[in-house]
Amino acid sequence: MILEIKKFGTHLISRPEGRDAALVVRHQFLDKDNTQSVMLDFEGVMLMTPSWLDEVVQEILKTVEKEKLTFTNAQNSSVKASIETVFAS
Numbered sequence: 102m103i104l105e106i107k108k109f110g111t112h113l114i115s116r117p118e119g120r121d122a123a124l125v126v127r128h129q130f131l132d133k134d135n136t137q138s139v140m141l142d143f144e145g146v147m148l149m150t151p152s153w154l155d156e157v158v159q160e161i162l163k164t165v166e167k168e169k170l171t172f173t174n175a176q177n178s179s180v181k182a183s184i185e186t187v188f189a190s
Contacts, residue, residue, distance in 0.1 A: 102137055103173075104130055106157075107145035114148065119156030126157060131164045139165050144174035151186035158187055 106113070109122045131137075139161055143149070161170060175181055 102130060103140045103142050105142045105144070106149075107143075111146055112148045113146060113153040114150050116152040116156055119153035122153070123156045123160035127160050127163075131161065137165065138169035138171065140171045140173055142173050143177065143180045146177060146180055148179045149177075149183045150179075151183045154183045155187050 104126065109125075110118075113119065113122075131139075141157075158170070172184060175184055
């Protein structure tokens with residue numbers, strides 16, 4: 102499954118907004134059988150904070166194995182830094 106992150110906005114800043122997005126992802130996009138892979142597509146995202154991304158990623162990792170989570174169009178420096186920060190721990 103490809104999840105287009107820009108559907109949540111182009112400026113993804115706060116943890117509460119990330120939590121709202123995470124709930125949408127959980128209820129509308131994720132299979133409960135833990136067999137799918139998820140690709141986060143960051144095309145069109147201009148600004149993103151690690152706290153926003155952390156909320157979404159942590160929700161995805163409740164049902165999808167870490168190895169099945171991938172990223173595309175993550176060249177934006179804000180997106181790249183957020184991914185590095187979230188996965189550094």
